[in-house]
Amino acid sequence: EAAVTQSPRSKVAVTGGKVTLSCHQTNNHDYMYWYRQDTGHGLRLIHYSYVADSTEKGDIPDGYKASRPSQENFSLILELASLSQTAVYFCASSDGTEVFFGKGTRLTVV
Amino acid sequence: GQQVKQSSPSLTVQEGGISILNCDYENDMFDYFAWYKKYPDNSPTLLISVRSNVDKREDGRLTVFLNKSGKHFSLHITASQPEDTAVYLCAAGAGTGSKLSFGKGAKLTVSP
Numbered sequence: 001e002a003a004v005t006q007s008p009r010s011k012v013a014v015t016g017g018k019v020t021l022s023c024h025q026t027n028n029h030d031y032m033y034w035y036r037q038d039t040g041h042g043l044r045l046i047h048y049s050y051v052a053d054s055t056e057k058g059d060i061p062d063g064y065k066a067s068r069p070s071q072e073n074f075s076l077i078l079e080l081a082s083l084s085q086t087a088v089y090f091c092a093s094s095d096g097t098e099v100f101f102g103k104g105t106r107l108t109v110v
Numbered sequence: 111g112q113q114v115k116q117s118s119p120s121l122t123v124q125e126g127g128i129s130i131l132n133c134d135y136e137n138d139m140f141d142y143f144a145w146y147k148k149y150p151d152n153s154p155t156l157l158i159s160v161r162s163n164v165d166k167r168e169d170g171r172l173t174v175f176l177n178k179s180g181k182h183f184s185l186h187i188t189a190s191q192p193e194d195t196a197v198y199l200c201a202a203g204a205g206t207g208s209k210l211s212f213g214k215g216a217k218l219t220v221s222p
Contacts, residue, residue, distance in 0.1 A: 004153075033209060042116075042199060042214035043154070058209060090153060099144075099201075099210060101153035 003027065004102035006091050012108045019078040021105050023091030031094040032074040034058070034066060036087040037104070043090065049074055081109045113137050114202050116213035125222050129187040133200030133213050136181065140202040140211075143176055145185045148197045148215070157198075158185070190220045 003026045013019045025032065031050055035043040045058030047066035055066040063085060065077040074093075078085055086109045091102040115134045123129045131145070144159035158174050160167045160183075165176045173186045183202075187194055197217050201210040 035212075040214060043201075043210075043212040045209050045211070048209050059211075098156050098159070101155070103153045104151075 004091055004093050004100050006089075006102035006105050008105060009103065010106040010108075012110060013078075013081045015081060015083060015109055017081050019081050019085075019107065019109075021076040021078075021089055021091075021107070023074045023076075023102060024072055025074075025091075025093040025100075026072065027093050027095070027100060028071070029093035029095045029100075030071065031096060032068065033092045033094070033099070034064075034074065034076045035090045035092065036060070036085075037090060038087050046076065046089075081107075083109050085109050112214075113140075113211040114200060114213045116200055116216045118216055119214065120217040120219070122219045122221060123190045125190060125192060125220055127190050127220075129185075129190045129194065129218055129220065131185040131187075131198050131200070131216050131218065132182065133184065133202075134182050135202045135211075137202070137204065137211070138181075139204040141205065142203045142210075143174065143183045144201045144203075144210070145172075145174065146199040146201060146212075148199060150197075154199055187218075190218075192220050192222055194218060194220045 033048040034046045049068040067075045141162040146154035148154045176183045197215045200213040203210045
């Protein structure tokens with residue numbers, strides 16, 4: 001079964017601190033994505049990647065960096081966490097058709 | 111601006127009835143349309159999807175209707191059951207491996 005694993009599942013971060021959210025997929029998919037979910041906004045795309053060692057900006061990339069060191073791993077980095085980045089973050093992978101999501105990471109910035 | 115819009119944030123249907131969820135999109139390049147189901151504190155899971163070369167697809171109790179000229183697609187759930195209660199997200203994308211644009215979601219409640 002397709003699997004996208006996110007870690008941590010929840011995190012409390014201090015404003016101005018660095019946060020790294022990790023994602024690992026065992027689907028052998030080329031495409032990986034990071035979305036955030038906020039009440040009233042649905043899912044919004046932050047960064048995505050079509051291939052290892054390459055990332056692309058999504059619709060709301062400001063304040064975030066991404067890293068795809070291998071096909072299986074895709075990280076989202078908040079260099080200077082801010083209160084407005086409190087949200088649930090979803091990683092996903094795709095073979096170009098169906099998209100599979102991880103269970104999400106609840107990030108609270110205080 | 112938001113490329114995919116779900117205008118009704120919530121819907122309540124009696125058990126056994128038909129649930130109809132609607133979605134409008136703006137991008138003419140979208141050629142992939144999907145509906146995801148999400149339970150609280152869980153990940154979205156794909157329910158059903160269509161490509162733009164068809165205007166209807168059925169899968170059990172689920173049917174997706176696509177109206178390309180109206181830039182509109184909908185999900186019909188027949189014989190709605192209490193376990194259908196969840197948030198439903200519509201999504202659309204362009205091309206293979208495309209990044210999906212999601213609607214804000216609609217909460218469906220099926221009452222016994």
